[in-house]
Amino acid sequence: MSVVYALATPAVKSAICIFRVSGEGCHDYISEIFGLDSPQPRRFLLCDLKNNETFIDRVGLILFKGPESYTGEDSFEVYAHGSLGVMSLIVDLFDSKGFDQASPGEFTKRAFINDKINLNEAESLSDFIESASSREVFLSGASLFGDLSKKLSDFSERINSLRVRVEAEIDFSDEGQDFMDGSLSNDLSLLIEDFGSFVSLCINKREYSNNKNIVLVGPTNSGKSSIFNRLLGYERAIVTDAHGTTRDMISSEVFFQSNKFSIFDSAGIRETEDVIEKKGIETSIKKISDADLVLGVFEKKDASLVSSFKKMCDKGSFFIIQNKIDINSSDTSFFDCCVSAKTGEGFNSLKNLVVSFFERNKKNNKNSQYLIRDRHVKLFNQVTKDLDIALKGLNDSKSLELVAEDLKNARSGLDEILGKKFSDSLLGDIFSSFCIGK
Amino acid sequence: MDKFDVIVVGGGHAGAEAAFAVSRSGLSCALITMDQTKIGQMSCNPAIGGLGKSHIVREIDAMGGLMGRATDLSGIQYRTLNTRKGDAVQALRVQCDRDLYKKAVQKILKETNIKIIQDEVVDFLLTNKKAQGVITKSKTYKSKKIILTTGTFLNGKMYTGNIIKTGGRIGDESSIPLSKRLYSLNLPMGRLKTGTPARIKLSSINLLDMEEQPGEKPTPWMSLASPPKKHQKQLSCYITRTNKKTHEIINKNIHLSAMYSGEIKGIGPRYCPSIEDKVRKFQDKNSHQIFIEPEGINKDLVYPNGISTSLPKKAQQEFIFSIKGLERSIITEYGYAVEYDFVDPRTLKQNLETKYLENLYLAGQINGTTGYEEAAAQGLMAGINASNSIKKLKDFVLERSEAYIGVLINDLTSHGITEPYRMFTSRAEHRLLLSQNNAEQRLILKANEIGIVKKERVDKYLSNEKEYKKFYTNNLVKLKKDFFIDKNGAKIRLQEKRSISSLLSRNDVDEKKLFKPNKKDTKLYQRAITEIKYSGYIKKQIREINKTKKQNNKQIPTNIKYEEIHGLSNEVKEKLIKTQPQTIGAASQIEGVTPAAINLILIHLKKKELVSQNA
Ligand SMILES: Cc1cc2nc3c(=O)[nH]c(=O)nc-3n(C[C@H](O)[C@H](O)[C@H](O)COP(=O)(O)OP(=O)(O)OC[C@H]3O[C@@H](n4cnc5c(N)ncnc54)[C@H](O)[C@@H]3O)c2cc1C
């Protein structure tokens, strides 16, 4: 495959930047770029990076020899100083050597193609690279390093060992042996229980990343858009002193304390004849009922106004925020948090409030270890369903071949996640577990 | 020189079925075998059917084959296995009178135009990689197609302790020149082995010490077509067991067994282990079951199923005497292991023709299978395909979802074997579709298209189906009830009236109390119950079948350059280049071709498509 390169660190000024290069033949360029002859792989080498005798930077270099590399191909990594100037010079250099810029996920794709990682690992790796918050990194790390695969293989094996007993009972019933003692149904319910707790340790990527929805609500002109802008750190929403400025829901991702949130600024709610504004208000109300956290923004204490907003949010939690404390006196006994969008006062405690709210609320996710995708969620549900039906069938003494079918389906569901070929070594397992044959 | 459309070599179960299929196709056929009195001989235990196997027999039967009929002409005990499980995995096993079975086969073949020739085939008539006939010890015969069904005879060697004899089975010569010829033609070959127990005089054993196992009443039939007027006299089997002492004797002598002395190189079947294997591998079990099976109606001989062995005679005698009821056995023949050549079936196309030599078809144990039913199924398919090819018709290939025979041939030709291959229901991933009771529904019309089923039989089938449909609509759809009795005997009231068929899909309903069919409709009702019970699962299976079919049917262009596909390992590339699969499905069946490799091929094809679209 062609030689590709990519900047592995963000393209911003930083202490160091890392370039990765991979592809057959990329090692042929080592001597002309780094002035090294047959350097040892897997060593951190300090050397000068040059473009046609022009010195660019003093860099660290690590060589990987395929297949002992991430992609399975010959590859190398360059650790250079993180100035934008250096970065662009290196990019120019690689381009001039005919290296292609890697498309997103290219390295992982190559690793998958070269059988370095399975489909499941490949997917969680791209989660790893995409993931923005440090917690997500941790989570996808667990699946990345084969832990998720291993867990799934274990379950797949356990289902298989149940199948061995059921299938032996079907195919060798004339052997005068009891393959399926009463423990089968017990073992199956244990398996279902374990699988259930495993699934509860998995969170869907989408759920995890997107479900931290925060909506700013409140009466018009209370300063919602101003708070939104301050949380973002730049002027995104239009701010005016006219009532009813914001008419459409606008949203953005924000990061604080290594957490990613989706934050929504809504149209202030009031009685209105304006069609467009009305529409905006309707979406606001809808968004409020979906939100995980609703921040009500008010200028002053007004219990009945607050409660009319609170009624709108049914599943998320509702915090009341006082704004404009630069011009109004703050009322900490009534409000959860008092800020000024103008001066920035109180914003640290507002952020803390939000972060700790999500930390507290994600108590289920607190122990989460595996980050999974929609595809997995669907298959997990199916597997759980198949196992449940199998157990029920076993207990209701349904025909055994149907129970066998349920178990087979459950197994192939797991194997699909693992991206394995559905190879059935079932008969072999039966023969090695039981004395069979006349 | 004598000339035939097809020459079948071998008169075992594969050979008989192959020749019969050719004659039903309306072509001329010769069956050349070493001893014509042994056509249809059961080499091992005298039984047809059993789990996974009765399914095959019924499939053969539905396509007009002879095995089911021969079974009914000779059956002396019928038993349905797995009666407490559902329809798909129930199986009929029939104990046969060994001589009557053979006679029945010979009688059926005699009624056809098949020319039976007693001789030994030693070579082929070849012209540039095409087989055009066979050469026997005495003559040369020309033919358009040749079907080889030589069973366990190719360089067959029989072992009892340290005594080695050549032979295909006891009392028969082995086939050595032909084996040499196949090796010299460079067909990929290997050695397999199997074994058989001693035979004992019925009059010398004490049945009172054993558990009797009578046949089923009323006695069913194997064939789905019109059966003979009456069953043969029905007999019982008996069950006894080995014991600690038996195992001690075997352990003490095990080094003398041909299998353990290193004499035999061939691989034996794991599901048909010798008693030596059972004792050695499962040390913690101190008893194994033995079925005492009658060899025939008027025969003073039994077949002790479960103690196949290659121990020396003295040790065989000693351990048999230690078994309850067998203490005073008179042994008429000793057990032995047989080792023989087989041809790697991956060299066969789906129609069972070899890729090496045009016009040469292989069927039966020569392809690495074991069992009469497996052999017969291949014989049938080879016979049909050889005939189709002469008539310039399409290959007759059965899908895995269509028949056990499809599973069998697909497994053989795409995965090869690692031990003698026997059918099991668990080999069929679409097992629920493949009941021994619906073989006709699955296959008869397909077989009728190529004219190998009798017209009366097809007409009868069609009228039966009509009758079933009528029964179904008149009783199960039109009849409605607003209550039912559940399995615990409780009466359940319903909000509104529901049809019997929709009530049958409930798990809790007591079917017997729900609807009481006329006596003549009992079978129809039973069939409806099964179909309704399975319908959810079957729909799912059919969806899956269609899904994989779509991807599997994707054509791979013949000009594909595998060497251009980056990321494919060299080994995989070589295999693909060698096999040149026509479809993605065929590629994915090749050993070592992983899903990742399939994805690469798909990506490559997609890329090519895009490039040509943009060009
Ligand atoms: C000792 C022994 C033990 C067995 N044990 C079992 C078992 O435990 N379970 C099981 O399922 N099956 C067992 N079998 C296998 C079963 O008998 C076979 O699977 C089945 O008979 C195979 O059928 P076939 O038609 O392929 O070959 P066969 O029935 O072996 O018939 C081969 C035919 O080819 C003829 N022939 C061979 N060479 C030539 C030639 N050169 N020219 C002309 N004719 C030739 C022979 O005369 C014979 O008629 C055993 C067989 C033997 C011999």
Ligand SMILES: Nc1nc2c(ncn2[C@@H]2O[C@H](COP(=O)(O)OP(=O)(O)OP(=O)(O)O)[C@@H](O)[C@H]2O)c(=O)[nH]1
């Ligand atoms: N003094 C002071 N003024 C503020 C503060 N926050 C917002 N304002 C002013 O209040 C007015 C309304 O602010 P917006 O952010 O547009 O209010 P809004 O809630 O989004 O209004 P609508 O979109 O109309 O519902 C603007 O003139 C802001 O400059 C604050 O903390 N202190």
Ligand SMILES: [Mg+2]
């Ligand atoms: Mg606004």
